[in-house]
Amino acid sequence: MNLQETDFFKNELKKELNLLEKYKERNLSLDMSRGKPSKAQLDISTSLLDELNSTSNFGKIDYRNYGINDGISEIKDVFCDLLGIKSEEIIVSGNASLNLMYDSLQRALQFGVLGGVPWNKQGLIKWLCPVPGYDRHFAVTELFGIQMINIPMKESGPDMDLVEELIKDESVKGIWCVPKYSNPQGIIYNDDTIKRFAKLKPKAMDFRVFWDNAYNVHGLYGYDPMLDVFHEAKKEGNEDLFYIFGSTSKITFAGAGVAYIYGSQKNMDAIRKFIGIQTIGPDKLVQLCHAKYLKNKDNIFKIMDRHADLLRPKFEKVIEILDNSFGDTGIAKYTRPRGGYFISVDLKAGTAKRTLQIALEAGVRFTNAGATFPYGRDPNDSNVRIAPSLPPINELIPAMEIFCCAAKIAYFEKKLGLL
Amino acid sequence: MNLQETDFFKNELKKELNLLEKYKERNLSLDMSRGKPSKAQLDISTSLLDELNSTSNFGKIDYRNYGINDGISEIKDVFCDLLGIKSEEIIVSGNASLNLMYDSLQRALQFGVLGGVPWNKQGLIKWLCPVPGYDRHFAVTELFGIQMINIPMKESGPDMDLVEELIKDESVKGIWCVPKYSNPQGIIYNDDTIKRFAKLKPKAMDFRVFWDNAYNVHGLYGYDPMLDVFHEAKKEGNEDLFYIFGSTSKITFAGAGVAYIYGSQKNMDAIRKFIGIQTIGPDKLVQLCHAKYLKNKDNIFKIMDRHADLLRPKFEKVIEILDNSFGDTGIAKYTRPRGGYFISVDLKAGTAKRTLQIALEAGVRFTNAGATFPYGRDPNDSNVRIAPSLPPINELIPAMEIFCCAAKIAYFEKKLGLL
Numbered sequence: 001m002n003l004q005e006t007d008f009f010k011n012e013l014k015k016e017l018n019l020l021e022k023y024k025e026r027n028l029s030l031d032m033s034r035g036k037p038s039k040a041q042l043d044i045s046t047s048l049l050d051e052l053n054s055t056s057n058f059g060k061i062d063y064r065n066y067g068i069n070d071g072i073s074e075i076k077d078v079f080c081d082l083l084g085i086k087s088e089e090i091i092v093s094g095n096a097s098l099n100l101m102y103d104s105l106q107r108a109l110q111f112g113v114l115g116g117v118p119w120n121k122q123g124l125i126k127w128l129c130p131v132p133g134y135d136r137h138f139a140v141t142e143l144f145g146i147q148m149i150n151i152p153m154k155e156s157g158p159d160m161d162l163v164e165e166l167i168k169d170e171s172v173k174g175i176w177c178v179p180k181y182s183n184p185q186g187i188i189y190n191d192d193t194i195k196r197f198a199k200l201k202p203k204a205m206d207f208r209v210f211w212d213n214a215y216n217v218h219g220l221y222g223y224d225p226m227l228d229v230f231h232e233a234k235k236e237g238n239e240d241l242f243y244i245f246g247s248t249s250k251i252t253f254a255g256a257g258v259a260y261i262y263g264s265q266k267n268m269d270a271i272r273k274f275i276g277i278q279t280i281g282p283d284k285l286v287q288l289c290h291a292k293y294l295k296n297k298d299n300i301f302k303i304m305d306r307h308a309d310l311l312r313p314k315f316e317k318v319i320e321i322l323d324n325s326f327g328d329t330g331i332a333k334y335t336r337p338r339g340g341y342f343i344s345v346d347l348k349a350g351t352a353k354r355t356l357q358i359a360l361e362a363g364v365r366f367t368n369a370g371a372t373f374p375y376g377r378d379p380n381d382s383n384v385r386i387a388p389s390l391p392p393i394n395e396l397i398p399a400m401e402i403f404c405c406a407a408k409i410a411y412f413e414k415k416l417g418l419l
Numbered sequence: 420m421n422l423q424e425t426d427f428f429k430n431e432l433k434k435e436l437n438l439l440e441k442y443k444e445r446n447l448s449l450d451m452s453r454g455k456p457s458k459a460q461l462d463i464s465t466s467l468l469d470e471l472n473s474t475s476n477f478g479k480i481d482y483r484n485y486g487i488n489d490g491i492s493e494i495k496d497v498f499c500d501l502l503g504i505k506s507e508e509i510i511v512s513g514n515a516s517l518n519l520m521y522d523s524l525q526r527a528l529q530f531g532v533l534g535g536v537p538w539n540k541q542g543l544i545k546w547l548c549p550v551p552g553y554d555r556h557f558a559v560t561e562l563f564g565i566q567m568i569n570i571p572m573k574e575s576g577p578d579m580d581l582v583e584e585l586i587k588d589e590s591v592k593g594i595w596c597v598p599k600y601s602n603p604q605g606i607i608y609n610d611d612t613i614k615r616f617a618k619l620k621p622k623a624m625d626f627r628v629f630w631d632n633a634y635n636v637h638g639l640y641g642y643d644p645m646l647d648v649f650h651e652a653k654k655e656g657n658e659d660l661f662y663i664f665g666s667t668s669k670i671t672f673a674g675a676g677v678a679y680i681y682g683s684q685k686n687m688d689a690i691r692k693f694i695g696i697q698t699i700g701p702d703k704l705v706q707l708c709h710a711k712y713l714k715n716k717d718n719i720f721k722i723m724d725r726h727a728d729l730l731r732p733k734f735e736k737v738i739e740i741l742d743n744s745f746g747d748t749g750i751a752k753y754t755r756p757r758g759g760y761f762i763s764v765d766l767k768a769g770t771a772k773r774t775l776q777i778a779l780e781a782g783v784r785f786t787n788a789g790a791t792f793p794y795g796r797d798p799n800d801s802n803v804r805i806a807p808s809l810p811p812i813n814e815l816i817p818a819m820e821i822f823c824c825a826a827k828i829a830y831f832e833k834k835l836g837l838l
Binding site for chain 1: 453455456458461465466467468469471472473475477481482483484485486487513514515517518521522525528529539555558559562563668672673674675693696697698699700701702703704705
């Protein structure tokens with residue numbers, strides 16, 4: 001860098017630091033860290049709570065009582081309509097699909113998959129992790145001591161050449177996928193990626209794709225089509241490879257929805273045997289409320305349109321501020337998701353932590369840098385996950401302005417060798 | 420047996436067989452197999468469903484949204500009042516305490532207890548099982564391949580001499596207990612038994628008593644006191660030894676209640692770390708409904724009085740029929756529980772299966788003989804669990820009369836060498 005450039009960066013840094021001081025004077029305390037729905041979104045579905053009361057009919061078999069381990073028929077009907085599957089292919093549980101994923105992994109470790117050797121008895125187990133990805137997925141595999149391998153995400157989905165290469169290793173037992181509006185980039189896996197998943201022939205017979213289709217109906221601009229991996233896998237006779245997850249956490253209530261796992265009847269029957277011992281079954285009244293409220297696929301789409309109307313302006317505002325701040329400076333690259341809950345920003349290598357530290361000092365908390373990578377380690381210290389859903393737009397604006405200011409400061413510091 | 424006796428038994432058998440034919444002509448189809456509450460019992464708490472609706476206040480932190488892993492403060496307050504514990508000592512979850520037990524066992528197997536070596540890595544693990552006991556407990560330990568050891572139940576509780584002897588073996592890691600109105604005998608552990616539990620010093624540092632106090636407030640004649648094992652254990656500095664479980668399954672709704680685990684803060688903090696990774700937390704709206712409805716200990720007692728009013732006549736009718744049928748014939752010994760959900764009948768050795776087969780042919784299903792023992796094997800083929808709660812009294816009467824008739828037939832068949 002020549003003297004002229006140095007002076008330019010010093011000058012720019014000074015401008016941003018002055019701006020930051022102005023922000024600090026506002027004594028803000030804003031939280032951009034969690035992918036939570038806003039109050040207005042929760043209000044969309046609050047009439048769900050009017051669906052059951054003391055005068056209701058509780059079903060032929062009384063849903064207040066014991067019985068039924070894998071979900072009531074009414075809620076299965078709704079999800080079968082939504083997902084294009086048969087009722088034998090789904091298990092509907094409580095409010096947390098994360099718990100279904102955790103339990104599926106724990107079962108594979110303790111008991112094996114479809115009669116295979118328990119993973120606990122197979123030595124070191126490895127797992128493919130498209131990055132950046134969902135921190136809570138990675139936390140589960142880390143807890144179980146499973147070795148996580150980063151798979152770069154491309155615009156089409158995970159790097160399938162690498163996936164196809166790595167699954168030749170029998171100790172590689174699975175992969176985390178958020179195929180639609182991936183967390184955090186909002187990428188939709190393209191047809192080629194999904195067809196390659198459907199054809200995947202891992203060395204390990206007990207390999208499972210953990211297909212967390214959390215944002216299936218969570219488009220910002222209506223329902224975006226995505227090739228149905230389960231349907232494609234059936235064509236290949238490969239349907240046992242997939243555990244597919246979803247929930248109503250971001251359709252009805254984030255903390256009080258219903259979750260499901262679906263897949264081949266063979267897989268589901270095996271799981272049913274275990275949950276028949278593990279539990280007395282899910283809360284059937286919550287499921288009944290949901291069935292009455294959600295009704296069918298078309299009605300779910302209508303509900304999701306209302307979510308989109310609340311989320312879209314927030315996403316667009318974030319993108320607008322990023323565009324205005326960074327333009328083609330090259331300071332940041334970011335995604336323009338058509339759905340989901342996040343925007344992924346890649347800052348210059350080595351500046352993500354510093355950026356979020358500066359933002360925090362100015363009163364804005366973001367998801368920790370590194371959180372989107374296994375073990376919390378972003379090898380480039382570059383990725384930041386932006387969660388626009390929770391704050392009202394009047395908080396979102398200063399939060400993002402501070403973020404951009406902080407990113408520039410970190411960038412200029414880096415350029416000047418101060419980092 | 421002399422000829423006179425043989426003739427007597429043949430004659431008695433004939434009488435009972437004639438009686439059975441009469442029952443068969445009625446073409447009954449009755450189910451006495453499950454410890455389910457009746458519809459009238461479920462109706463007691465149906466106003467719980469009116470506690471929340473779309474106009475409700477959802478808490479300072481919005482309980483519809485994400486957040487809180489171990490239960491909302493309102494429901495913890497209710498249970499802390501009921502149980503005499505602190506909020507740090509309890510975790511409130513979904514509807515199934517069985518799931519809490521299963522998960523506690525699975526965690527110990529996979530991760531160890533409080534930093535100890537995972538049970539999965541300690542070779543053969545053994546478990547003490549007071550018998551007869553609860554089939555679903557035994558199903559969990561069996562699934563995990565844990566070797567179950569029968570501990571005879573006495574009127575005071577489990578045979579504590581045997582328990583104290585067996586826990587000298589480091590591979591013995593736990594014991595199932597239903598301390599109050601034990602399933603199926605309805606025994607209340609006496610003070611001496613509970614004090615000995617509180618003082619237990621197992622060789623295995625990672626031994627845990629799974630204290631399933633499922634029927635804590637489920638008296639038929641008001642609240643029966645029982646020494647508080649957690650309180651006693653604290654006196655001994657031995658509180659880490661206990662995982663204590665309970666639920667509202669038989670207070671509010673069997674299939675849609677809330678469940679809890681409580682114990683030392685050390686134990687609970689360790690569990691919280693895991694559930695923070697396993698799940699997004701319990702359904703907080705269900706917990707809020709329960710907190711509003713249950714209110715406090717005194718109100719729970721009032722609710723339980725209403726259950727008792729429905730259950731007591733059924734229990735007393737069963738006992739009356741048993742008394743009338745068996746008197747002091749010695750054909751059957753049975754308990755006279757003051758609470759809980761079951762009556763335990765010990766028939767003459769070798770006649771339980773046959774009795775239930777005869778009853779089934781006459782249209783009455785009971786819990787399988789053997790179900791109350793580990794591996795479904797009653798070494799004496801003697802014990803039968805009677806579940807009086809579900810059927811209306813007009814079904815209970817013929818069901819029990821058929822049971823008694825069947826037991827006599829099996830008894831006489833045995834006497835005559837026909838079995």
